[in-house]
Amino acid sequence: MTNAPDDVPRRAKRASIKTQPAKAKMSKTKAPRMKARKPASPALVAEVFRRLHAIEPEPKGELEYLNPFTLLVAVVLSAQATDSGVNKATRGLFARADTPQKMLALGEDAVREHIKTIGLFRNKAKNVIALSQQLLRDHGGIVPADRDALVKLPGVGRKTANVVMNMAFGEATFAVDTHVFRVSNRIPLAPGKTPEQVEAGLDRLIPEPYRLHAHHWLILHGRYLCKARLPECWRCPLNDLCAYEPKSVARA
Numbered sequence: 635m636t637n638a639p640d641d642v643p644r645r646a647k648r649a650s651i652k653t654q655p656a657k658a659k660m661s662k663t664k665a666p667r668m669k670a671r672k673p674a675s676p677a678l679v680a681e682v683f684r685r686l687h688a689i690e691p692e693p694k695g696e697l698e699y700l701n702p703f704t705l706l707v708a709v710v711l712s713a714q715a716t717d718s719g720v721n722k723a724t725r726g727l728f729a730r731a732d733t734p735q736k737m738l739a740l741g742e743d744a745v746r747e748h749i750k751t752i753g754l755f756r757n758k759a760k761n762v763i764a765l766s767q768q769l770l771r772d773h774g775g776i777v778p779a780d781r782d783a784l785v786k787l788p789g790v791g792r793k794t795a796n797v798v799m800n801m802a803f804g805e806a807t808f809a810v811d812t813h814v815f816r817v818s819n820r821i822p823l824a825p826g827k828t829p830e831q832v833e834a835g836l837d838r839l840i841p842e843p844y845r846l847h848a849h850h851w852l853i854l855h856g857r858y859l860c861k862a863r864l865p866e867c868w869r870c871p872l873n874d875l876c877a878y879e880p881k882s883v884a885r886a
């Protein structure tokens with residue numbers, strides 16, 4: 635899972651839910667500037683998630699983990715890295731250390747060796763050891779089901795804490811990574827200049843029964859369809875709901 639927002643959205647008028655799919659050809663003129671970046675209407679948000687739910691009722695994250703501790707470690711390691719790259723490294727690591735105690739016993743040098751294929755591995759190895767120490771010292775070796783406590787752990791920011799609260803503890807949190815940020819701004823669902831603004835907007839807008847899985851739907855949509863450089867609008871199920879212009883078309 636990558637971190638930083640990577641896309642300054644270009645804007646146009648949002649299509650009505652009732653409008654037909656976008657034009658088949660990409661506009662050659664400059665995208666018009668958006669007058670105001672308003673959050674989506676409740677009807678549009680509900681329709682977006684109704685469609686994403688119909689396509690994949692139980693979306694899952696792609697990081698591999700065994701328990702809340704290994705989930706926490708995997709998410710810490712995933713900053714500035716791909717989930718598949720993290721999974722390759724953690725299969726061996728978690729086979730040897732799936733608790734804070736075992737991670738400490740393994741030691742920083744061995745952790746570093748296991749994760750050396752991941753970006754920022756030296757600093758991440760330090761953080762994995764330090765958060766294991768802190769979990770043992772402050773939480774009896776248990777990952778706390780509390781976002782405020784999680785963000786006090788080394789290497790754990792709000793996004794990581796939100797992922798852990800959602801995946802390990804079933805809380806309806808909205809982790810805003812680069813994909814969620816991009817999709818939320820392009821459609822737009824909950825436009826914002828920072829991940830915190832987008833998170834607050836999603837929290838306000840997304841209704842039940844979609845709240846628990848919303849961040850996974852948006853991550854997967856951004857990763858596989860609404861890509862940063864070339865969104866695949868021609869096969870996007872949200873095309874007629876989305877205001878992003880110019881929409882891309884399939885190559886012949």
Ligand code: SF4
Pocket residue numbers: 820821859860861865866867868870871872873874876877878881882
């Ligand atoms: S892929 Fe295109 S149509 Fe679909 S949400 Fe992204 S920008 Fe909008």
